[in-house]
Amino acid sequence: MQFKYPELLWGLLLLLIPILIHLFQLRRFKKTPFTNVKFLKQVVSESRKSSTLKKWLLLFTRMGLLAALVFAFAQPFIANETALKEKETVFYLDDSFSMNGQIDNGNLFKNTIQDFIENIPSDQKFTLFTNKQVFKDVDIKDIQNELLNLSVGSEQLGISEIILKGKTYFTTNPAAQKNLVLISDFQKRMGDLSVIDSTNGVNTRFIKPTNDIITNTSIDTVFIAERNNDNVELVAQISTNSEEQTIPVSLFNNDKLIAKTAANFDGNKKADVRFTINANDIILGKVAIMDTGLDYDNQFYFNIDEKSKIKVLAIGNSSADYLNRIYINDEFNFTSSTLAQLNYSTIENQDLVILNEITNLPTSLITALKSLSTNGSSFVLIPAVNSDITSYNQLSTTFNQTQFSNIMEQEISIANVKTAHPLFENVFDKKVTDFQFPSVQKRYKFKTKAPVALSFQNNEPFLAGAQNAYFFSAAISSENSNFKNSPLIVPAFYNMGMNSLKLPPLYAINGSNVEIELPITLQQDDIIKIANATNEFIPQQRVLPKKVQVTFIENPKEAGIYKIMHNENTIRHISFNNDRKESELLYTTLPENNSNTSVSNFFLESQNNNAINEFWKWFAILALAFVLIETVLQKFLK
Numbered sequence: 001m002q003f004k005y006p007e008l009l010w011g012l013l014l015l016l017i018p019i020l021i022h023l024f025q026l027r028r029f030k031k032t033p034f035t036n037v038k039f040l041k042q043v044v045s046e047s048r049k050s051s052t053l054k055k056w057l058l059l060f061t062r063m064g065l066l067a068a069l070v071f072a073f074a075q076p077f078i079a080n081e082t083a084l085k086e087k088e089t090v091f092y093l094d095d096s097f098s099m100n101g102q103i104d105n106g107n108l109f110k111n112t113i114q115d116f117i118e119n120i121p122s123d124q125k126f127t128l129f130t131n132k133q134v135f136k137d138v139d140i141k142d143i144q145n146e147l148l149n150l151s152v153g154s155e156q157l158g159i160s161e162i163i164l165k166g167k168t169y170f171t172t173n174p175a176a177q178k179n180l181v182l183i184s185d186f187q188k189r190m191g192d193l194s195v196i197d198s199t200n201g202v203n204t205r206f207i208k209p210t211n212d213i214i215t216n217t218s219i220d221t222v223f224i225a226e227r228n229n230d231n232v233e234l235v236a237q238i239s240t241n242s243e244e245q246t247i248p249v250s251l252f253n254n255d256k257l258i259a260k261t262a263a264n265f266d267g268n269k270k271a272d273v274r275f276t277i278n279a280n281d282i283i284l285g286k287v288a289i290m291d292t293g294l295d296y297d298n299q300f301y302f303n304i305d306e307k308s309k310i311k312v313l314a315i316g317n318s319s320a321d322y323l324n325r326i327y328i329n330d331e332f333n334f335t336s337s338t339l340a341q342l343n344y345s346t347i348e349n350q351d352l353v354i355l356n357e358i359t360n361l362p363t364s365l366i367t368a369l370k371s372l373s374t375n376g377s378s379f380v381l382i383p384a385v386n387s388d389i390t391s392y393n394q395l396s397t398t399f400n401q402t403q404f405s406n407i408m409e410q411e412i413s414i415a416n417v418k419t420a421h422p423l424f425e426n427v428f429d430k431k432v433t434d435f436q437f438p439s440v441q442k443r444y445k446f447k448t449k450a451p452v453a454l455s456f457q458n459n460e461p462f463l464a465g466a467q468n469a470y471f472f473s474a475a476i477s478s479e480n481s482n483f484k485n486s487p488l489i490v491p492a493f494y495n496m497g498m499n500s501l502k503l504p505p506l507y508a509i510n511g512s513n514v515e516i517e518l519p520i521t522l523q524q525d526d527i528i529k530i531a532n533a534t535n536e537f538i539p540q541q542r543v544l545p546k547k548v549q550v551t552f553i554e555n556p557k558e559a560g561i562y563k564i565m566h567n568e569n570t571i572r573h574i575s576f577n578n579d580r581k582e583s584e585l586l587y588t589t590l591p592e593n594n595s596n597t598s599v600s601n602f603f604l605e606s607q608n609n610n611a612i613n614e615f616w617k618w619f620a621i622l623a624l625a626f627v628l629i630e631t632v633l634q635k636f637l638k
Contacts, residue, residue, distance in 0.1 A: 011070035018062040022055060054633060056483035061630045066611050076619070084178040090169045091116075094184035095130040096298045097582035097593035101185075101214035111185060112209045112599060119603040123618075127169045131155040136169060153557070154510055154578045161190035168201060183207045183599065188586045191318045207596045208587075215242040216293025218583035219249075219300040220270075224506065227279060227330070232276045236300065238263040241585060247289055249273045254284040263289075273457055277293040282306060284561050284573060297583045301561050301575040302507045308519055308572075309333040311349060312502045315365075316344055316356030316382075318477055323354065324485050326493045344368055348546070351377050351499035351519075355382040355476050361391040369395060373468040376517065376544040378500040380470045380493075385442055399469035400450035412456045413439040417488065421453040423495045424467060428519070437487040454488065463492065470496055502546070507575040510559060514552040518564065518571060522548055529565045530556065530574070552576075 093116075097594045099109045120126070120140050127142070132155055157165065161206060180202050184190070196204050196365060217240040226233040245266065251259040263271040277283060283304040291298050299575045312327050314320040314336040329333035337343070339358055346354060346369045355361070355369075368580045369379050389404040396402040414437045419428050446461050448471065454463040465471050476483040483489055500519050503565045509515040517529065522543050528550055530539055535556060542549040552574075556562060559577045596602040 003323050006074060007584055008070060008074040011073070013069060014066050014070070016060050017577070018066070025467060028170050030255075031462065032569075038185070038602065054059070054301075057633050058630060061626050061633060065626035065630070067625050068619045068626060072617075072619035072623060075595050086173065087179060088170050088173075088176050089124070089126045089179045090125060090164050090166050090178070091128040092157075092166055092184070093128060093130050093150075093501075094156075094182075095132065095150055096156060097152050097294055097578065098185055098187055098585065100152040100296070101216065101294055101585075102292050103212040103214065108185070108210055108214075109152055113150060113211070115599040116183070117144055117147060119600045121603075129165065129169070132492070134169075143211075154296075154582070155391075156190065156582070159193060160198070162190075163196055163204070170202065178202045179205065179604070181205045181207060184211065184546060185209070186588050186590060187584065188423065188588050189584065190395075191579055193588060193591065201523045205596070205602065206590045207599055207602050208590060210599060211597060214293050214296070214585055216240070216583060216585055217244070217247055217289060217291040218243060218294070218297035218580055219287055219289060220297075220580050220583070221301050222287055222302050222507065224304075224449075225274070227627045230279055231588070232277050232279050232304065234277060234285075235330055236273045236275070237270065238273060238289070239270045239583070247291075250288045251275050251277075251289065253281070254408070255286075256533070277304075285575075285591075286561075290514060292579055296559070296578055297372075297561075297580055299559070300507075301559055302579055303504075303561055303573040303575045304371065305504070305572040308501070309330065310351045310497050311501075312352045312354065312497055313337065313346065313350045314354040314356050315339055315597075316354075316358045316383075318357040320354075322489065323493065326490055339365075340419060346424055348375065352497050353377070353379040354380065355381045357382050357387075357477060359384045360388040360483045361373060363394075363397060366395045370398060373399070375546055375547065376468070377546070378468045378474075378496065379467075380496055383444060383475055385475045389444065396448075396469075396471060399465070399471075401446050402448035402450060402471050404473075405445040405447070407442055407444050409442050411439055412439050412443065412453050412458070414462050415457040415490075416455040416459070418451070418453050418455070421451055421452045423463075423492050427491045436482060438483040438488070440474040440476075440481040440483070442480055443474035446471070453492065466546050467499070502549075504564070504572060504574040507577050508552065509579050510556065510576050511554075511579065516550050516552075516574065518548045519546065520548060520566065521546060521564070526566065528571075530562045532560050532562045533567055534558075535562075571577040 015062050036096070076179055080564050093112070095109065101108050103111070105111065117140060120263060122140060125137055125139055127137060130150065132153060133150075135146070146371040161178070162182060162288065170178045175211045178201060184207075186193075186206065193206075217238065220237045220239050222234065222236045224232055225235045227512070234251075234635050238247070238249065240247070244266050246262045247263055249255055250264050258277070259274055259275050261275070263273050265271050270449070281304070283302075285302045285304065287300045287302075299549075304584060307330075310327075312323070312334045313334050314323050314334070315338075319340050320336040323336070324334060336356075339362075341363075344364060348371065350372065351396065353369060372379060381392065381396065384387075386407075392404045396404065417424055417428070419612070442460070443456075443460075443462070446464075448461060448464045452461040452464045452467050460473070462473050463470065466471075476489075478484060501519060502515055504516045505514075522528075527538055528541050528548055530537055530552075535558065537555045539555065540553065542551075550564070556576055561573055561575045564572050564574055598607065606618075
């Protein structure tokens with residue numbers, strides 16, 4: 001038992017007062033002589049016994065009265081050790097897509113919010129943060145309506161981020177008990193719960209609102225498998241964790257149903273669905289399924305616009321047949337010219353210029369290429385076997401301090417592919433090991449600060465560069481190298497071309513850094529706008545003389561097909577989808593000693609742990625009882 005005002009227990013010393021009065025009774029009995037005392041002796045004896053009993057009872061009653069009053073004013077109570085501590089509570093509420101699943105009694109996210117509102121004490125101050133919002137030092141009536149209007153999204157913090165962010169909302173008061181409560185479905189992608197250090201002064205609790213298994217079917221991705229002059233074969237990849245063998249899949253073009261088929265799982269959890277569409281049609285596409293699990297992954301948006309062909313010019317006397325086979329007419333507008341026949345005025349209109357083993361670079365060509373790069377286009381320098389490296393360096397030193405030096409006449413193999421380089425990103429499914437690498441007979445010593453894409457056995461660069469300028473350190477003609485026969489040549493040159501004019505992809509992912517380029521010329525104060533039926537925003541944009549670079553980082557927030565507009569005219573379209581990582585539905589195991597299966601259970605447990613059982617009222621009643629007892633004793637006991 002504990003006391004709210006233990007210093008008042010000194011009042012128990014007052015119990016000495018009735019004891020002293022009892023022991024030092026001032027009243028004296030007076031003896032009176034009488035003739036016949038036989039009968040009176042008996043009466044006197046009985047009176048003295050009755051009086052003594054009454055005095056003892058009154059003594060105990062008065063002592064009990066004083067003790068009860070002292071205990072009542074000291075306010076005794078029983079409580080857990082932590083119940084009296086000052087408490088700071090921070091809640092994390094997971095508002096990612098996976099929390100929006102359908103369970104037996106409704107929507108998991110909405111039920112969790114309702115449970116929170118109904119069970120948290122109305123007078124409790126707390127801080128609550130989600131993946132997107134923060135409500136600091138509030139009580140439930142301040143944010144009730146805002147909580148009810150919360151919606152799920154694609155953002156998802158990892159466990160480490162949640163812990164670090166949660167700690168920032170606590171004060172520096174060392175005496176306060178700090179409680180961090182995480183409300184989530186705790187998917188494995190959030191991270192390992194073992195990163196939480198229980199000795200850091202913060203008590204971490206986990207609440208998983210349901211243990212129900214959410215069945216979900218998801219459209220994971222859409223891609224073009226094959227394209228020819230007449231048709232395009234479109235593939236949608238579907239995954240599920242249900243036991244269904246088939247599920248209908250629909251293809252829409254601008255909300256018009258153009259095809260319908262079924263995904264056949266045949267005991268597997270993944271299926272490919274194929275659609276054939278006209279290669280000449282402009283498609284504002286949506287692949288859709290009907291599913292009662294998570295709803296955000298039931299549609300997948302994409303668009304196929306009329307393609308802007310990328311303009312590629314090869315300059316040089318060496319054969320450009322291999323470039324003709326890479327830069328096909330479907331995606332590129334490829335031309336070639338000798339240096340003698342070159343029309344310099346055409347260079348500024350190119351997206352990519354390839355210097356194909358030119359022995360000496362004229363000053364006028366160097367100037368034109370520098371201007372080309374400044375305007376946002378790209379060039380590639382393939383050196384000749386015997387060349388004027390001084391003219392090369394007049395061009396190359398401007399770009400990442402790239403510099404050619406003496407020629408090395410020693411055969412050496414290309415041995416390293418930098419798969420993180422933009423030219424080979426997403427080219428290889430796994431690390432390159434047993435690959436037949438090409439070699440060169442002669443090469444130039446080559447120094448650069450540009451990122452290296454391919455390097456030799458001695459780690460000297462063979463191909464380096466990024467964005468606007470790429471440099472080879474050796475000629476790739478058949479006399480000097482077998483690089484033209486290597487599979488590496490196709491992704492290297494193809495991606496140089498694709499990166500020289502970043503056209504909108506088939507689709508993009510919300511929240512990722514997406515950059516596209518529009519081959520238009522803007523006048524002063526002109527802007528590019530992005531819009532659909534419900535949203536409109538102005539993206540980051542960089543205006544160049546021949547094109548506009550548009551970057552998407554934070555916007556858009558919602559999946560869908562958006563129009564790219566200039567002066568209220570639609571130039572083309574771009575599609576955005578939410579990342580499908582939320583659809584995996586793989587959960588981590590929670591520690592049993594500090595986790596709950598519902599929000600209501602957590603608050604009930606907290607209420608019991610923080611309960612304070614006070615007894616002062618009972619002692620006040622006891623004091624009143626002693627008063628009544630004394631009254632009875634005085635009145636009825638003689």
